Every structure is written in C-alpha cells, then in structure tokens.
Amino acid sequence: MWKMLLPMTGEGFKVSISVFLITLVFSLPLGVVVAALRRSGSRLVQNLVAGYITLMRGTPLLLQLMFLFFGFPFVPVIGYAFGRYEAIAIAFVLNYAAYFAEIFRGGIQSIDIGQWEAGAVLGLTRFQTFTRIILPQVIKNVWTAVANEVITLVKDTSLVYILGVSDLMKAAKSVSNTFSSFTPYLFIGAIYLLIIAILTKLLSYVEKKMEYY
C-alpha cells in the first residue's frame, strides 16, 4: 500500500501546494486593489465591487468551482470552456480576493485619517501615501485575520477533488479504494496538520517581527 501511497501523495502534495501558492500570490494583491476600489469615488464601481464580494462570500467555493468548470461554458455570449486548472485558479483567486478585500477594507478604515493628511501635507500623492504609509500599518493590523484565512485556504484546496484533479485528497481516495483501508486518509490528514503547523509558526514569526512599533 505504501508503495502506491507515497508517490501518489507526493504528486498530490505538489498539486495542493500549487493551488495554495497561486491563490495567495494573486488573491492578496487583488484583495488590496478591490479594497481600494471599494473606497473609490465612483458609485458604480463601489456597487459593482460590493456585488462581487457578496456573491463570492455568499455562495460556497465548491459551487463556484463547479460553476466555472461545468456551467460557465454554457453561459451565453461570454461563455468559455476553462481547463480544470484555469477554473480552479480563477475560482480560488476570485473567492479569496473577496475575503481579503473585506479584511483590508476594515484595516484601511482603522487607520487614523491624520496619516493620510500627514502624507498629503508633505506633498505625497494619494497613491504614495497609501503604499508607503497606510498599507504597511494595515498589514500589521490585519495580520491575524489574514493568517486565519491562509490556514483555511490550506484546507480549502481539498475542494479541487470535485474537478477530478489529483490533489492530496484524491491520492488518499484512490489508495483507500484500492486497498480498502482508511489509513491513507489518516496519512494525508497528518500531512495537512504538518503543513498548517509549519505555516502557523511562520506566520506568528512574521507577526512578532512586525511588533517593533
């Protein structure tokens, strides 16, 4: 059994970690942009962004995955058949960006308006003030909330099994079926646990680093 489980777990690990990393790398910056757009001057933009966030947070990620892969090709005019991995990347990034955007929005609002004004009086543009003065403070303020989402993301990657992708979960399922044993599930459970333990350490290490002020 282990002869089959170990290599399949290795392959599955690669898939799961890729989903995790791609989602983080794209959804975090996108979340910042969405949070900034929510504060934009245009009513229309504000409403569009609010609608997007409601949709993403109001429906299960599993459903969003299925819609993008199975449903989207049949949508009139804009319909398009995404590949499995494209559908996964788009669904995860859009979904997590919405959650991150809400966290960032709260974080931006929590910064004293005087910080914006200090930047303006010193001749900085709004963009410079945001990136140099506001955002670094926001990141510190929202770190715990973002860390929670990151941990959740690790576990959410297991949802990709619904599109028949060979992630950790799928690996365990295949081996379990072949050998009529539950052990593979326990094994990948331990792997998830290990990943999350390492991540938690890493995240709290960085959090401590930011405690300098």
Added chain:
Amino acid sequence: MSLQVKALSKSYGNNIVLNQVSFVVQPGEIVCLRGKSGEGKTTLLRCLNRLEKPDSGQILIDEIDIMVENKGLSIAEKIGLVFQNYNLFPHKNVMENLLLAPRLLKQGENEMKKRAVELLKQLGIEDKADQYPFQLSGGQKQRVAIARACMLSPQVLCFDEPTSALDRESIEGICRIMLDLSKQGMMILIVTHDEEFAERIAMRSLVLEKGRMTEGDAKGDDTKFNLFVK
C-alpha cells in the same frame, strides 16, 4: 516674499466658518491666530495646507496662488503644517519620518540626510534618530513633527495648538525653536488659545470671530517685530 490670504471663505452646509478672511504674514514674522473653540482656526490652517478646499478666495505665497499654480516648487515646499496631534508615522523611526517625503520627491539622498541630522541637532533630539514615535515624549514627538515639516524648507510653517499637550519646560523649548526658525526667515502662523503663550511668542495677533478676521491688540513690542523683518 510673503503669505497673503485674500477673501478666503469656507462653509460646511449652512455653517459659514470663514467669511472673506484676509491677512498677510511677512517673512520672519510669528503671527498668532486666536479665537474661541469652534471659530474656524483649524479650518483656516487646513485650507492653507490644502486639506480643505475653500469655497472662494486666494492664498498667495510669493505672489503665486498655491491653489492654482503648482509649477516649480511643489506646494509642500512652500507651506507646512505641524498637526495638533503630530501625526507621525508610527511604523517609521524618526530619521525615516524625516526622509520619507524628500525621498519620494526625489531630492538628493545625501543632502537630505545631512539636513535631517542638522535639523534634529537644532531641535535637540539628534539622539532620537533611531527611535520610533511610541518611544518619545509628547514634546519630542512635536519636535520630530517640526523637523519633518522643515525637511522641505517651507517658507510658511503652521502650528495647530502647539502648546495643548506640553508642560512648561517644553513650551519654553518650543518658543526658542519658533524664534530660531523665524530668524531664518520662515513665516510662522500659530493657532492657539493659550493666551500666555501667544503673549510671549507673537509679534502680531489675529483674532478669528464669527468667521471674520480682525487684527488683535498689538501684543509684544514693535521692536521685536521689526528686528525680524527683512
């Protein structure tokens, strides 16, 4: 070279806060702007530092309307503000607080660093360069805020209630600093309701009442005033 405010008006809804306010500040002058709470002193400073858009009127520095003209020197290099609560950047140490704006405005790094060290020395906080705002006392924070505003060598420096959070000793210190700056030709406009402090520092007083600006009683002797006019 002077600061000229001409018929400046600002309302919030029906609340007319500034009603055709006009005044002039000459180089080297320290002018106190007094008035009861809620009379619009802060609003005036905010308009001067373009944190608030006036409904009408002109603000001229060097005969240039800073609300229209933005060529050459940026406005931040003409007029600066020391906020009542300082608004230092908490995630930056003192030196970084000073250098942030000059760096972004693409001024020479070495020159700016030298200027920063000089300013900190002049303000008596050269040993605080590596500290973060949370490690400083109120008076020290204020000095950092002054140094930060001075980094861009503005011709006009505004203070909003500079003595509100200071003990006696620090007030002495800030007086000396203001006199020092004015000797260098800077125009200093101070909003305060601290009568004693105004008496001590002002070469001239302005009073804001019901949206109107009037010249206050001539406080201090004129010789002091004349000394600093170039």
